[in-house]
Amino acid sequence: GAVVSQHPSWVICKSGTSVKIECRSLDFQATTMFWYRQFPKQSLMLMATSNEGSKATYEQGVEKDKFLINHASLTLSTLTVTSAHPEDSSFYICSARKVGGGTEAFFGQGTRLTVV
Amino acid sequence: KQEVTQIPAALSVPEGENLVLNCSFTDSAIYNLQWFRQDPGKGLTSLLLIQSSQREQTSGRLNASLDKSSGRSTLYIAASQPGDSATYLCAVTMNRDDKIIFGKGTRLHILP
16 A cells, blocks of 8 residues: 555644644655645645655745755655744645655645644 | 646536546646545545556546547546545646646535
8 A cells, every 4th residue: 555644634723833744654665745735625736845855845935934844754754834824724735656656646634724 | 837627616416327527738748647536624545547658547436538639638437426425636747756736626426
């Protein structure tokens, strides 16, 4: 199988605080991990692409100082939303590609972030 | 810039019917195309992946076709069931190590 696990599945935080979301590939090593956000009834919008051991590549319009991405190992990437505000409330989903496994992407179950 | 469009945006059909979901993309030079299923508030489940050199893929009651030259793909669901109710997303990849570009999805509701 190819299982990607996200933690937490949901989180509520106060405005101004930071929240860390973890994305783990449980049974494979991932060369590349992707972070998406999804607003209600909208499609997934790519935020950034991360490769193990190197800096993440952010999409246009995504603030890299606000959405910190760390890909420290081949099985773990983290997204930290710093100084969160209500407009950051969204559904965040990560995906991962296998080392040598082609382009098929496997997705985590998502994290519902609510900033109050 | 690649754009992926899915039609219809929403669809309700009685249980047992066969149905087709459509996906089109503006740049035909794709590397592959993938269909996903997303249940409300959940992540994505990969259904079928079609490489650019392939014409179709089948898995159980699902069949996905790809006409790369015309920029179209269809997802055929046979003998629909209430458990098939979900949002179905079409996505393309342009190059081997490139990002995935999603359509907005088709919300499918199968009526018992």
